[in-house]
Each structure stands twice: as structure tokens, then as C-alpha cells.
Amino acid sequence: MPADSPKRFNIWTPLTFSVILILGILIGFQLNKYLFNKRSIINDADRNDRLEEIIDVINAKYVDSVSTDSLYEDAISGILKHLDPHTVYIPARELASVTESLEGNFQGIGIEFHILNDTLMVTSVLKNGPSSDAGVLPGDKIIKVGDSVVAGIGINGDDIITKLRGLEGSIVNLKLYRPSNNEFIDLKVKRGTIPIFSLDAAYMLDASTGYIRINRFSATTYREFMKALNVLKKSGMKKMILDLRDNPGGYLDASTAIADELISGEKLLVYTQGRASEKEQYLSGQKGKFEQGELVVLVDEGSASASEVLSGAVQDWDRGVIMGRRTYGKGLVQQQFDMGDGSALRLTVARYYTPSGRSIQRSYSKGKEAYENDFENRFTNGSLTSDDTLTSSDTMRYFTKALHRIVYGGGGIKPDIVVPYESKRYAxxxxxxxxxxxxxxxxxxxxxxxxxxxxxxxxxxxxxxxxxxxxxxxxxxxxxxxxxxxxxxxxxxxxxxxxxxxxxxxxxxxxxxxxxxxxxxxxxxxxxxxxxxxxxxxxxxxxxxxxxxxxx
Incomplete structure (x- = not known):
């Protein structure tokens, strides 16, 4: 029987190769159909090679020396200018500083400072932070950091931040001058993790009214908000003023988590949708800590993105009164794509819509310059200093969910009560x-x-x-x-x-x-x-x- 084995191989070999060939053709045909509307990987490489080739030629032959990084960044800027105003490229050297305010901490010594007469003056010290523990006081002037003199040399803020920050646990030696005592002091400060608070203030305005001001929505905002909310409720808070003025936004999850504390039941808070992004809904559901009680949300032209999501949800569910001036109108959702060199692309992938269906985003059809000059235009045309000039002819009418009140789309959240900018008072x-x-x-x-x-x-x-x-x-x-x-x-x-x-x-x-x-x-x-x-x-x-x- 073993002598028969080569015969059986010879019989089945042609059939086996035929099947493999047919399968290859079918797979190739299907793959071709799948990739028909997609950019070819080869074409991607070709296009990338063109950019590389141009920069290589410039580096090799151009009359003057140039920065390759600058060439790449200018090329990227040229591409992005055809997109929306909020799609941005962040170079690797800037990414950490851009991100840390949203992450809620950094490594440093826990002071705020002001450069006064070419000398660094400590204007605030974090309670129980590294500098406070070491004995640094507000009013102290920093003369030396380590072996480097920092007074009287024209130092700028970025330079001093670089010197003061460092790895957690590392030691920085400071020489201070304390004018109130007319003495020089040498201190060792052990660097630590310094929180970047997203709540500016939380206190009682009167016996029953609490005030909370949020400056952005970071990874720690919800936790900060809940801590403040619990303290204020124990102090007798029955009414709340939530101040979102000049809050540029941040993490959507932080905004919707706070909205869930204010809005009862299982309700739609916001939804997002884009050409390549499926509709995603964010719902309330948990038993919130302040679902009852009067609520006023303060907004202005600096309130954007996640601030508009929160105020839009409150308005659309008739949960509270929105007061102030029409918000910024930033209703585009960015997703961050990290690049191999440590840089990042924040690409707009969807739009925000309030529960009533309003798009928060205002138009940028007249170009980025006009879009960015909106504040000046609104000041000139009187939208900030009198009743909002945005009329019903400029917008679409929508209706709130509970009381069926009319609210307007067209970009931003228009307050229930408009409070003009007090130009005369500060004129x-x-x-x-x-x-x-x-x-x-x-x-x-x-x-x-x-x-x-x-x-x-x-x-x-x-x-x-x-x-x-x-x-x-x-x-x-x-x-x-x-x-x-x-x-x-x-x-x-x-x-x-x-x-x-x-x-x-x-x-x-x-x-x-x-x-x-x-x-x-x-x-x-x-x-x-x-x-x-x-x-x-x-x-x-x-x-x-x-x-x-x-x-x-």
C-alpha cells in the first residue's frame, strides 16, 4: 500500500491547485469591491512620498536653511484650513501642556506667581501643597531656583515654569526674599502632584442659595462638583446658581454626569451624530442630588461646547432658567488621533444636538476669520450690549420637552433671560x-x-x-x-x-x-x-x- 501513496498525490494535486486558484480569484474580486471607494494604500504612500520628496529637495537645495518641523506643520495647516475651525493639529512639544488642564494635575511646587518689576512674586500658595509645607508664603519673592538666579534677568513665565516643575518627589532649592520681614530665606521644596481645579468657587450666597462656578470640564470636574454640592446641601442650599461663564468646555462625560445630578428620570441629555459616526445618545438615569430646587445657569459668549451641552439640557427639559448672553456656538465633537512622533490630530467627527434637536454649532460658512471675529461683530452690532440681535428669521424654532416653550437653534444657546454686557458701567x-x-x-x-x-x-x-x-x-x-x-x-x-x-x-x-x-x-x-x-x-x-x- 505504501507504493500507492505517490499515485494518490499525483491524482489530487491538480484539483487542489485549481481550488486554490478559484478561491484566490474570488477573494481578490471581493477585496477589490470592498476597496473600490477607499483610498489605495499605495496611493497614500505616493501622496506622502510627494510631501517627503518636496521637503527633501528643499532641505538639499534651498538657498537658506529651513526648519523641517515648520515645513511639516505649515503643510498640515494648509490641509486643515479646508476643514472646520475646531479641527486642530497639536505638535508634540505642545501636547502635554494642552492636555494637562483637562487631566486635572501636573507635577510642580503648588504656587501661583506674578512677575513684578522683573522679579517673581508668589501670589498664592496651594493649601497643604509642597510649597505650603515648606514654608513659602504669598508675597515672597523668588530670587534663585537651584543655582539659577531668576530675579532681574528678564525671565518670562514659560522659563520659570520649566525650572519649577519636575518629577514628583524631586527636590528644588529656592532662595526667597520676604519683604514684610526684610529677610532672605533658603527653602527645600519637594515637588508633588498639583491639582488643577476646575471649580473656581463654591459657597453660600445667602441662607438658602448656593453658588458654584466651573471654569472647564476636566477629568476631575464631576468629583469636584459632587464634593461641593454635598457641602452646600449640608449648609442649607435649596436653590443653586451654576456659573458657566467663560467656560470653554472639555470632556462631554463630565458635563452629562453633572446634568444627570440636576435632571430627574431617564431623559435624553444630548446626542452626537456625524457622517462616519453613528448616533450616540447620552441619557440621565441615576437619582441625582439636586433634581429639585430652583436653578439658574449663567452663560455668556465665552461658554462653549460642554458648557452648552449642560445649559442646553437644562433649558430643553425646563429644569431651570438660563441667564446671560448667547453662548459661543461650538457644537462639534473632536476625536484625538495620536501621531507616531508624539503629536496629535483633533479631528471633528460629529455634532452635538440638544434634547429638542437643536444643533449647538453656529455657522462657519463665511470662513474661519469671520467665525473667530464673532465676539467683535456682536459687540459692534449691539448683540452683547443690548437685546440679542439674533432674530427668529436667523434661526429655526424648537420646543422644550416639558412646557413646550419656544427655543431657537442657529448656533449657541440663547438664554431665557438676556443680560447685556454692561458697556456703560465699564466705559x-x-x-x-x-x-x-x-x-x-x-x-x-x-x-x-x-x-x-x-x-x-x-x-x-x-x-x-x-x-x-x-x-x-x-x-x-x-x-x-x-x-x-x-x-x-x-x-x-x-x-x-x-x-x-x-x-x-x-x-x-x-x-x-x-x-x-x-x-x-x-x-x-x-x-x-x-x-x-x-x-x-x-x-x-x-x-x-x-x-x-x-x-x-
Missing amino acids: GELYDLLSSEILPNTIYDYFSRHAAEFAYYKTFAQFDKSFKINDALLKALKNNLSVKYSTQSNKVWNDAAAMATLQNDIKATIARMLFRTNGYYQEINKDDNMVQRALRILNSNEYSAIVGRNGL
């Missing part, structure tokens, strides 16, 4: 002083020389009750401001209302140095027209007329 002379670097520089210098006196204030309540802006500080301010703003200073100093606003800004700046952003907003909000109006609405029939007593 001319007062605006010049508030926006001048002379004002904070004078305050910082005064604080630095009197830091020991300010150390007396251990709580904001104590500071708020006891601290009075003295004549010496006001005299120093007027003298310094008058060098450049003599006319403006004289007018403001003789205008009681303008002077009250200026002094509120001074006190808020000092409160920030002592109690960080929570102290700043507790002080500045006393003179914030939108916050004060929100308080009045929460305690009036105007709230009920819009959404009912508790929202729905």
Missing part, C-alpha cells in the same frame, strides 16, 4: 484703570510689603468683615495710575459708583492671594450684576413664570 475711564497692569502690580507690591499683617486673616469671613482698604493703598494706586492715566484717575476718584467698583476689584484681588479663587469670587460677585439679578429672580415670580417653582 472709558474705569475700564482703562481696571484693565491696566498698573492696578494689580500696585496691589501685589503693597501686599508683599505688608504680608505679615495680611497673615492675620485666617478665613474669608474674617477678612470680609474686618479688612478695609486704607488711604495708603489708595494713595499709592492713584499716584501710580496717574503717571499714565491722570484724567481717568481723577474722574474715577470723584465718581462714587466707579470708585465702589474699583475698590471691590482691589479687595477681590487681595482675597484671591489669601483664599485663592474661592475668596476672589466671594468678593467680586458682590458687584456682579448677573449674579445679583439671578438672586432676585430665584426669589421672585419671574422664575415661576418661566419654568415653574422647582423646574420639571
Whole structure:
């Protein structure tokens, strides 16, 4: 029988090869159909080779030396300019700094600083952080970092950040000058993980009204929000003002998680959809911690993306009153694609839609420049300083889910109550002083020389009750401001209302140095027209007329 084996092989071999050939043809035919509408891998390589070839020729033959990285980045910019305004390329050297604010931490020493007269002044110290533990105080001036002198050499912010940051657990030696004691101090600071807080403030405005301000939606925002919410509820909060002004957005999941704490039942919060992205819905479902109780959400032209998702969900479900000015209108969803060299492409893959079906994104059909100049255009045409000029002819009408109120699409979230930008209040002379670097520089210098006196204030309540802006500080301010703003200073100093606003800004700046952003907003909000109006609405029939007593 073994002699028969070669015969059987000879008989089946042609048939085997025939089957393999037929299968190959069929697979090839199907693969060709599958790839018919897709870019050929070979074509991709060819196109990439063209770019490489051009850059190689330039490097080899061009009359002057050029940066290859710059050539690549310019080429990428040329490609992306044909897309939407929010698709961006992030070079590898910038990716870490762009990403860290959303991740919620970095490695450093836990201070805020201001460059005053070419010297680094510590303006705030993180409580229980590395610098606080080592003995650094607000008002200290940093003279040396390690062996490097950093005072009087024209150092900039980026340079000092590079010197102060480093691996967690590493040691940095600091030489400080403390003006209030007229002494030099040498300290060793052990670097640690420094949180980047996304909540600027959380406190009680009155016995029943809490205030929370969120500056962006990061990986830690929901956790920060819940901690603040629990504290405020224990303090008696029955009504809430949620401040999303100038919040550019961030992580969608953080925004929808907070919306779920405010909106009851299983409800649609937002959905996304794109040409190559299937419709994805985000729903509420868990029992939220603040589903009942009056709610006002503050927004403005700086509120974008995830901020608009949250405010849009609140408005569409008639859960609360939206107050302020029409939001930015950024309703495009980006997905990050990491490149092999450490850079990244954030590509728009879908659009956001509110529960009523509104697209948040405003038009960019007139080009990126017109799109980016929207704020200036709205200021010029009066949309910011009076009632919004966006009319029903510019938009589509939609209806809220619970009360069937009319809301408008066309880009951004239009508030239920429009509060114009107070151009008259900050016009001319007062605006010049508030926006001048002379004002904070004078305050910082005064604080630095009197830091020991300010150390007396251990709580904001104590500071708020006891601290009075003295004549010496006001005299120093007027003298310094008058060098450049003599006319403006004289007018403001003789205008009681303008002077009250200026002094509120001074006190808020000092409160920030002592109690960080929570102290700043507790002080500045006393003179914030939108916050004060929100308080009045929460305690009036105007709230009920819009959404009912508790929202729905």
C-alpha cells in the first residue's frame, strides 16, 4: 500500500491547485469591491512620498536653511484650513501642556506667581501643597531656583515654569526674599502632584442659595462638583446658581454626569451624530442630588461646547432658567488621533444636538476669520450690549420637552433671560484703570510689603468683615495710575459708583492671594450684576413664570 501513496498525490494535486486558484480569484474580486471607494494604500504612500520628496529637495537645495518641523506643520495647516475651525493639529512639544488642564494635575511646587518689576512674586500658595509645607508664603519673592538666579534677568513665565516643575518627589532649592520681614530665606521644596481645579468657587450666597462656578470640564470636574454640592446641601442650599461663564468646555462625560445630578428620570441629555459616526445618545438615569430646587445657569459668549451641552439640557427639559448672553456656538465633537512622533490630530467627527434637536454649532460658512471675529461683530452690532440681535428669521424654532416653550437653534444657546454686557458701567475711564497692569502690580507690591499683617486673616469671613482698604493703598494706586492715566484717575476718584467698583476689584484681588479663587469670587460677585439679578429672580415670580417653582 505504501507504493500507492505517490499515485494518490499525483491524482489530487491538480484539483487542489485549481481550488486554490478559484478561491484566490474570488477573494481578490471581493477585496477589490470592498476597496473600490477607499483610498489605495499605495496611493497614500505616493501622496506622502510627494510631501517627503518636496521637503527633501528643499532641505538639499534651498538657498537658506529651513526648519523641517515648520515645513511639516505649515503643510498640515494648509490641509486643515479646508476643514472646520475646531479641527486642530497639536505638535508634540505642545501636547502635554494642552492636555494637562483637562487631566486635572501636573507635577510642580503648588504656587501661583506674578512677575513684578522683573522679579517673581508668589501670589498664592496651594493649601497643604509642597510649597505650603515648606514654608513659602504669598508675597515672597523668588530670587534663585537651584543655582539659577531668576530675579532681574528678564525671565518670562514659560522659563520659570520649566525650572519649577519636575518629577514628583524631586527636590528644588529656592532662595526667597520676604519683604514684610526684610529677610532672605533658603527653602527645600519637594515637588508633588498639583491639582488643577476646575471649580473656581463654591459657597453660600445667602441662607438658602448656593453658588458654584466651573471654569472647564476636566477629568476631575464631576468629583469636584459632587464634593461641593454635598457641602452646600449640608449648609442649607435649596436653590443653586451654576456659573458657566467663560467656560470653554472639555470632556462631554463630565458635563452629562453633572446634568444627570440636576435632571430627574431617564431623559435624553444630548446626542452626537456625524457622517462616519453613528448616533450616540447620552441619557440621565441615576437619582441625582439636586433634581429639585430652583436653578439658574449663567452663560455668556465665552461658554462653549460642554458648557452648552449642560445649559442646553437644562433649558430643553425646563429644569431651570438660563441667564446671560448667547453662548459661543461650538457644537462639534473632536476625536484625538495620536501621531507616531508624539503629536496629535483633533479631528471633528460629529455634532452635538440638544434634547429638542437643536444643533449647538453656529455657522462657519463665511470662513474661519469671520467665525473667530464673532465676539467683535456682536459687540459692534449691539448683540452683547443690548437685546440679542439674533432674530427668529436667523434661526429655526424648537420646543422644550416639558412646557413646550419656544427655543431657537442657529448656533449657541440663547438664554431665557438676556443680560447685556454692561458697556456703560465699564466705559472709558474705569475700564482703562481696571484693565491696566498698573492696578494689580500696585496691589501685589503693597501686599508683599505688608504680608505679615495680611497673615492675620485666617478665613474669608474674617477678612470680609474686618479688612478695609486704607488711604495708603489708595494713595499709592492713584499716584501710580496717574503717571499714565491722570484724567481717568481723577474722574474715577470723584465718581462714587466707579470708585465702589474699583475698590471691590482691589479687595477681590487681595482675597484671591489669601483664599485663592474661592475668596476672589466671594468678593467680586458682590458687584456682579448677573449674579445679583439671578438672586432676585430665584426669589421672585419671574422664575415661576418661566419654568415653574422647582423646574420639571
